[in-house]
Amino acid sequence: MKVFIVSDSHGLTNELLEITKRHAHEAAAFIHCGDSELSDNCKELQPFISVGGNCDFVRSFAKERTEDIQGIRFFITHGHLYNVKMTLMNLYYRAKEVEANVVCFGHSHIALAEKMDDVLFINPGSLLLPRLRKERTYASVQIDNGQAIVQFYDLNGQEMLDLRKIFSF
Numbered sequence: 001m002k003v004f005i006v007s008d009s010h011g012l013t014n015e016l017l018e019i020t021k022r023h024a025h026e027a028a029a030f031i032h033c034g035d036s037e038l039s040d041n042c043k044e045l046q047p048f049i050s051v052g053g054n055c056d057f058v059r060s061f062a063k064e065r066t067e068d069i070q071g072i073r074f075f076i077t078h079g080h081l082y083n084v085k086m087t088l089m090n091l092y093y094r095a096k097e098v099e100a101n102v103v104c105f106g107h108s109h110i111a112l113a114e115k116m117d118d119v120l121f122i123n124p125g126s127l128l129l130p131r132l133r134k135e136r137t138y139a140s141v142q143i144d145n146g147q148a149i150v151q152f153y154d155l156n157g158q159e160m161l162d163l164r165k166i167f168s169f
Contacts, residue, residue: 001070001071001072001143001144002026002143003030003069003074003141004029004031005033005138005141006030006127007034007035007105007106007107007124007138008033008034008053008106008107008125008129009035009037009038010035010037010126010127010129011036011037011128012127012128013042013044015127015155016044016048016127017044019138019157023157029067029069031048031049031074032050033053033076033077033078033105033107033124034051034052034053034054034079034106034107035078035106036050037055039058040060040061049065049074051076053078053080063078064076072102073099073102074100075098075103075104084108085108088114088116091103091121092121100119101119102119102120103120103122106123106124106126107123108131109125109126109129110123110130110131111123111124111125111160111163112125113150113163113165115167120167122141124137137152137153137154137163138153139152140153143169146168148167148168149165150166150167
């Protein structure tokens with residue numbers, strides 16, 4: 001099972017279409033962690049399980065979602081309401097409350113994959129304005145046979161091998 005995750009696209013549309021087209025054959029789901037700055041009914045967001053961020057002014061976006069994807073529970077939020085630029089502890093506590101296995105979030109624009117106890121946290125970085133590196137990124141998580149592989153890609157779909165992480169799951 002493989003899920004692709006984007007965040008902080010801030011108005012980009014062609015890039016969203018390219019990512020979904022590029023990975024449609026292998027994706028169990030696509031997740032957008034907010035700050036798309038698009039309307040909730042635009043065609044570019046249709047393939048995505050989406051939440052709203054601090055730059056999304058469409059009120060119909062949920063602030064957070066819990067989704068079961070092929071037996072794995074994902075908690076999806078932008079992160080601004082959980083102070084993610086300072087700590088992941090608030091997200092960790094919320095993940096425990098909703099019994100999530102994987103937390104997908106954005107807001108900081110920093111690509112990250114980290115596991116705390118039995119919860120995997122993934123921030124795909126930003127499709128428009130990355131921080132701490134120049135590449136604009138998105139991520140995937142593949143979970144099979146007790147293992148989670150988190151991969152990060154640039155906008156051309158090239159894997160950024162220095163960011164790849166493997167976790168027991």
